[in-house]
Amino acid sequence: MMKTAKLKRLFDLLINGRPQHQPWSLTESRVPVSSYHDLLMWASELTSFDIDTHMQENRLWFGAVLLWLESEVARRHSDDGRLWSVISNGETIRWHPQARDRLFTSDGQPRPLHKDVLIEVANRLELRNAFNVKDTNQWYRLLHLQFGFTHSDAKQRLSAWLSGHSPPVSVDTLLNGVDQGAREFQSLWRSLRNMRLGNVSLESTEHRLKESRWVLPEWCNDLLAAAQASTIETYDEDDETSDSFFTTPRLRWTATEEPWFETELCNLDKLSLTLQSYEVKLQEQVVARLLRQDDGSYINDTEGRIILGDRINVRAQSDLTIMSADGLIVSHSSVCLWNPEKDVNLFRPSDGMITDEQNLKNGQAFDLIATTDLVFDPPAHHSVDLDQGYRIHRFKTGCNTPIVARLDDFVLWDSSEFGMPAQPLPDNVIQVGWTRGSTLDFRDPAQAKLMAPWEVPFKIQIFDKTWRLLGLRWTRADGKLMKWNKPPPYLSLVERDIVKPVILRAILSNGTRIVTIPLKLSVPLIGCFRWTSHGRPSYQGSNRSLSVSDAKRSLWSFYLPPTPDEHGMPFETDPRQTSLMEGDCVRSRLRSRAGVLPVFAGYGASAYVSADPYNSEQHMLDLSSAIFDGGVLGKVKFQGEMAVVEQKEHFELSEDHKLFIWLSTREKPGQLVEVDPKNRVLTDEGCLFLVPEEPWIAALILVFRGERLGSWFDNIRWSSQMLAQKAAEPKLMAALLRCSKAPILHAMGENNHRLKVQAWLCKHWQEVLPVWLLPKGSTIVLEGMTFIVPADEHWLEAVNTLLCDIQPLPDADTILSFIDKLAARLNNESLHQRIGSAVMDLAEVCPLLAARMFRTCLQNYSESLPNGGKDLLLQLIRLYSSNDGKAEELARNYGNRDDAWLRSTVRTLKDLDTSVGLLPSSYCKLAKNSEYRKFALGIWLQEIRNTIRL
Numbered sequence: 001m002m003k004t005a006k007l008k009r010l011f012d013l014l015i016n017g018r019p020q021h022q023p024w025s026l027t028e029s030r031v032p033v034s035s036y037h038d039l040l041m042w043a044s045e046l047t048s049f050d051i052d053t054h055m056q057e058n059r060l061w062f063g064a065v066l067l068w069l070e071s072e073v074a075r076r077h078s079d080d081g082r083l084w085s086v087i088s089n090g091e092t093i094r095w096h097p098q099a100r101d102r103l104f105t106s107d108g109q110p111r112p113l114h115k116d117v118l119i120e121v122a123n124r125l126e127l128r129n130a131f132n133v134k135d136t137n138q139w140y141r142l143l144h145l146q147f148g149f150t151h152s153d154a155k156q157r158l159s160a161w162l163s164g165h166s167p168p169v170s171v172d173t174l175l176n177g178v179d180q181g182a183r184e185f186q187s188l189w190r191s192l193r194n195m196r197l198g199n200v201s202l203e204s205t206e207h208r209l210k211e212s213r214w215v216l217p218e219w220c221n222d223l224l225a226a227a228q229a230s231t232i233e234t235y236d237e238d239d240e241t242s243d244s245f246f247t248t249p250r251l252r253w254t255a256t257e258e259p260w261f262e263t264e265l266c267n268l269d270k271l272s273l274t275l276q277s278y279e280v281k282l283q284e285q286v287v288a289r290l291l292r293q294d295d296g297s298y299i300n301d302t303e304g305r306i307i308l309g310d311r312i313n314v315r316a317q318s319d320l321t322i323m324s325a326d327g328l329i330v331s332h333s334s335v336c337l338w339n340p341e342k343d344v345n346l347f348r349p350s351d352g353m354i355t356d357e358q359n360l361k362n363g364q365a366f367d368l369i370a371t372t373d374l375v376f377d378p379p380a381h382h383s384v385d386l387d388q389g390y391r392i393h394r395f396k397t398g399c400n401t402p403i404v405a406r407l408d409d410f411v412l413w414d415s416s417e418f419g420m421p422a423q424p425l426p427d428n429v430i431q432v433g434w435t436r437g438s439t440l441d442f443r444d445p446a447q448a449k450l451m452a453p454w455e456v457p458f459k460i461q462i463f464d465k466t467w468r469l470l471g472l473r474w475t476r477a478d479g480k481l482m483k484w485n486k487p488p489p490y491l492s493l494v495e496r497d498i499v500k501p502v503i504l505r506a507i508l509s510n511g512t513r514i515v516t517i518p519l520k521l522s523v524p525l526i527g528c529f530r531w532t533s534h535g536r537p538s539y540q541g542s543n544r545s546l547s548v549s550d551a552k553r554s555l556w557s558f559y560l561p562p563t564p565d566e567h568g569m570p571f572e573t574d575p576r577q578t579s580l581m582e583g584d585c586v587r588s589r590l591r592s593r594a595g596v597l598p599v600f601a602g603y604g605a606s607a608y609v610s611a612d613p614y615n616s617e618q619h620m621l622d623l624s625s626a627i628f629d630g631g632v633l634g635k636v637k638f639q640g641e642m643a644v645v646e647q648k649e650h651f652e653l654s655e656d657h658k659l660f661i662w663l664s665t666r667e668k669p670g671q672l673v674e675v676d677p678k679n680r681v682l683t684d685e686g687c688l689f690l691v692p693e694e695p696w697i698a699a700l701i702l703v704f705r706g707e708r709l710g711s712w713f714d715n716i717r718w719s720s721q722m723l724a725q726k727a728a729e730p731k732l733m734a735a736l737l738r739c740s741k742a743p744i745l746h747a748m749g750e751n752n753h754r755l756k757v758q759a760w761l762c763k764h765w766q767e768v769l770p771v772w773l774l775p776k777g778s779t780i781v782l783e784g785m786t787f788i789v790p791a792d793e794h795w796l797e798a799v800n801t802l803l804c805d806i807q808p809l810p811d812a813d814t815i816l817s818f819i820d821k822l823a824a825r826l827n828n829e830s831l832h833q834r835i836g837s838a839v840m841d842l843a844e845v846c847p848l849l850a851a852r853m854f855r856t857c858l859q860n861y862s863e864s865l866p867n868g869g870k871d872l873l874l875q876l877i878r879l880y881s882s883n884d885g886k887a888e889e890l891a892r893n894y895g896n897r898d899d900a901w902l903r904s905t906v907r908t909l910k911d912l913d914t915s916v917g918l919l920p921s922s923y924c925k926l927a928k929n930s931e932y933r934k935f936a937l938g939i940w941l942q943e944i945r946n947t948i949r950l
Helices: 002-016 035-044 048-057 059-077 084-088 097-103 112-124 138-144 151-162 169-175 180-196 202-211 217-229 718-722 730-740 753-772 795-806 815-822 831-843 847-864 866-879 884-893 899-904 909-913 921-926 930-947
Strands: 250-252 260-264 277-282 285-292 298-300 305-310 317-323 329-336 344-347 366-371 375-377 382-385 390-395 404-407 410-414 430-434 454-462 468-475 481-484 490-493 502-509 514-521 525-531 537-539 545-547 555-559 579-582 585-589 607-610 621-624 626-628 633-639 642-647 657-664 669-674 680-682 687-690 696-704 707-713 779-782 785-788
Touching: 002 035, 002 048, 002 059, 035 059, 048 059, 048 097, 059 084, 059 112, 059 138, 059 151, 097 112, 112 138, 138 169, 151 180, 151 217, 169 180, 180 202, 180 217, 202 217, 277 305, 285 305, 305 317, 410 502, 410 514, 430 502, 430 514, 454 468, 525 621, 545 621, 633 696, 633 707, 642 696, 657 718, 696 718, 696 730, 707 730, 707 785, 718 753, 730 753, 730 779, 730 785, 753 795, 753 815, 795 847, 795 921, 815 831, 815 847, 831 847, 831 866, 831 930, 847 866, 847 909, 847 930, 866 930, 884 899, 884 930, 909 930
Parallel strands: 545 626
Antiparallel strands: 250 260, 260 305, 277 285, 277 317, 285 298, 317 329, 344 366, 366 390, 375 404, 382 390, 404 410, 430 454, 454 490, 468 481, 468 502, 502 514, 525 537, 525 555, 579 585, 579 607, 607 621, 633 642, 642 687, 657 669, 657 696, 680 687, 696 707, 779 785
């Protein structure tokens, strides 16, 4: 009776913890981990008499507990190919000899009565099983379906499974299941894959593993290690250094489906994603959505794989983009599925990876993609037409005769080279180039009006006369396949042809060999283009302004003018060797392909391309006359007594949203007034409000709980308010300019706002800088209204630019008052501490002013400082290093020059104090880097040490 009671207790424990769905697996039952010890104890006490009794009287209980025991032992101790021998050998389960003989044969296999009871239990309890599959592995599958995978298999093979190798049948069954339990297993699997791909953190995955019934707690470290060890084949563009956000595409083609390509997202944790969701687009089509999880990670709603086009939608090259719902581009890359320079592209059917002739053997199955004008002999077993003039072919195993690809009467490819290194193409045989004067320069207004297709003349030269040109082939970007027996006078380019170089395939023969040589032609174009949502290029004129948000909503291509060599001869400029500038700030290197622009500051400076930003003032190509950051506000239209403010992001205005007008009246220039919430109306056009009758509107500012959401400034006269006779106090004006993100660097047009800001700053810099250097998150009260200082990483760059313009020179009479304002938080501290704090604060934005201020203090107030100021000077010199090692490091990173060049960019204080002592252009640009600012201050401190004898 006691044994029956123990059996009943174990059975009840199992059944009471079972899930609600069917079918289910035993591991899903919510039983305590200690149950495994109870199962082993129960089995060790079994006798043959007990087995026969239970078979007759408690058959369901006995079969269920027996299957539970065996699955838990297999889960922990079996490995590849071993199952029943592990369960029956008596090492893990201490079987009574007679009980073992009753259940197992002499070689350890289950006896018929053993199998029968397992079949009955699996069916009655609706457990996952494989009894409908007629093979000899039904019992193996039954046990493995109760837990998914073993500990041993996971340690040895999980790495391969996550990298794309076929998993065990039990895992594959669970991955394709539709019930709740299978979905929980799939969630576990996705977590491991996403961690491997860099989309979720190790900590988050570990937490999910410990919560899963499919994994024992003691396995977690082994599973995490195996997942991290798996191979990630990330896609690598040949000209990019950033981390790819997707894996190498693979070709998939089953017997019952059309061919398609697929990839997986990876490295999402490196993209600085913050929103609740993002769209993943292939060209203009949304192929997946990224959804933010509670732990801050992201998963896509396609549960892993992303389809990159199927059949007629497959292109050799496409664009894959991650963007927000309102169109802001987060990351972009071009995806090349096969090489358009080659006549034939080969793929392995086993894993879908692209390969070459050297890695295939005669008689081996393979897939290939070629243009539709190639004819294969013998024909492929199956062929499917793709988009843009391509066709995919499948050759099955066993084709031992050579396969050839013919174009008309020429054999362009054959499989006899399988297993051998590729024969190199002949060098210096043929050359192609555009004819002189064929460049389309869109900076010329007349050429900018030309519409595609553009007929561009070119010429071909054959240097080795032993070779003869048999023909030319070209697949235009619109998919039209063009063929010529002799070179045409020109190529007719469509808009999409400017995305990448034109590739002609020249067929040549020397009498014994026919080869196809790809001829690459960079598009003969000069100009900057943005790509519309419909995939069309739009020329960006250099006289046009650009908003920060619009810049991030498009892909951009730059086509640069040629660069003269040392002999004055023009040669093609490599975009990757040039820099995109915003004012004096280097924002990024250009890409050779269409790409996303970097994040701009938006303080009104121009944007342009420079070949040598730290040593040249020359603009290779202008992108925009001014970059503005209006935030959520767009253009403003005045319609009679009403003003309409465009909203770039649609949202409802609550009581916490406040719209302010910066008004200008004769009595009070620069007055800030809130628009009565009752007088503002949201329409499809934007926000409408009543315009005051007399004043002139200089700017609009939208804030939410004190933080700026957006602003608009009148492009003509807003800066005039700063120099008016009755202008607002400098401190208030400084706060307004900072909190509203005024375009203080806008210097284009008749009204040069930057010059007016400079003139105002020259007069009031001692009152302005303490406000402009307030830490982010500080509060500022403007006419009774509280504003929060925005967290703008580019603000100090803008202030540095203005201070480089005016180069203020402190005087002895006002310097201590300025220090007290700058170090207001230390007013109760010593002068020594206040001066040191002020120097460090100024060093963050203008090391020249910091050095001049410190020099003035030492020259006039050294008697008020400990040891005459020498101690403070030595402390600062130690803090701001200017040694040779630092100089060499900075010179390499910024300008790729030597340390002598870097030191030459920092002129002496003595030179700068003279009327001709202008700051070098290289300094103004390098000073946007914090490490360089520290280095420059270090040099000036050493000069002060040498000139002022303390």
